[in-house]
Every structure is written in structure tokens, then in C-alpha cells.
Amino acid sequence: MSKLIRILCAAAALAVPQMASAAVSVGGFSFDNNAFVDVLNSSSGSFSISGGPLSTVVTDTDPGTFAFSFSQGAFLDLGFTDNVAVNGAGNDIVLFELGAPDRWLVTINGISSQCQSAGTGFSAVGFGLNACGLDLSAFGIASGGTVSSLRLSFFDDSTTASTSLVGALNSQTVGGAIPEPATWAMLLTGFGLVGATMRRRAAATAA
Secondary structure, eight states, rough: OHHHHHHHHHHHHHHHHGOOOOOETTTTTTEEEEOOOOOEEESOOEEEESSSSSHHHHTTTTTEEEEEEEEOOOOOEOOOOOEEEOOOOOHHHHHEEEOOOOOOEEEOOOOOOEEEEEEEEETTTTTTEEEEEEEEGGGOOOOOOOEOOEEOOOOOSSSSOOEEEESSSSSSESSSOOOHHHHHHHHHHHHHHHHHHHHHHHHHHOO
């Protein structure tokens, strides 16, 4: 019995780091399922939107929803709440937009840099899906350092980026992880077996 309990406890410990880490593929990139920005902290300008309100289309995980603006000085202040982007190997954050490849002015840690998208070979809602990668080193973030927010500013020229998704390739979960259904099922089944075994032993001892 004690051996079975030890095995179940070890399985639970191994399962915890995997909670909320299921992979999501967008435009040929792989992300943890909680790696996308999930809050619109503030915005400025008038936006054209497809797929819902502004606060939804820029924080969901659907590449087919988007927002863009031709307003002078328009921007989106976006944040991560259940994860942070980490300065790791290669690009750390990817911005997605639809249509013709375009650009943003990205501000992180008080440092601004242009980000020009390029085609991914994928599409969403009939438009080409484009992406631009960001290396946090370019924004003064040390290796292993983290960020939880960024600003996307729009250029008021003939075209503008139809912002779809913002995700962290190098992501670290913060706070309590949420177990996947399969993890719960495994743990509950195991503890159910322990309970059944204990009941049988108690009945045999009483007899």
C-alpha cells in the first residue's frame, strides 16, 4: 500500500510542471496554451475590429480576429497575467497580423524598435498570416529576464498592421498552474484505487 501511494505521489509531482503547458500551434510557431497576452491595459485611437470588442480580439487565441487603426498616435498596451515572456534563446515574442506584411513600433522596458512582419505561409479567414519575432535582448532585457507588458504603436501611413495575436515563445507560468483534464483524471483514478484497496484490507481484517 505504501509503495502504491509513493508511486502516485511521484506521478502527481511529475504532472504538475506539465499543467497548463499544452502546445498551441500558430503560423508554424509552437506556444504554451497560456503564452498569449490576455489583458488590454489601455489603448489610444479609433480601431477597426473584426471578431468582437477590442479587448477580446487582441487577447484571444484566434488568429482570425484582428484590430487595426489609422489614427495618428494609436497604440495598444498589452499585458500577460498568468505568464511572463522570458529572454531565452532566439526570438522571445511573436506578433501576428493579417493581410499584407506590415510593421509596428514596439515599446518594451522603455525602449522602442520597429518590427516588420513577414509571411508565414499560413492563412486565417482568407488572409495571409504574417509574423514578426522580437528578441528581448534588443529591449535591454538581460538573459533570463522577464517582461509582462508591451506597447504596440501603429503607423498612420497608407497601410497598417492588422494585429491578431501576441504570444511568448519563451514563456514562464506565474501563480498556480491549472491542471489539464487528463491530469485530474489520472490523479483521481489513482487515489480511487488507493481508497478501494484500503477498504478491501479493512474488510479482510474485520473478518
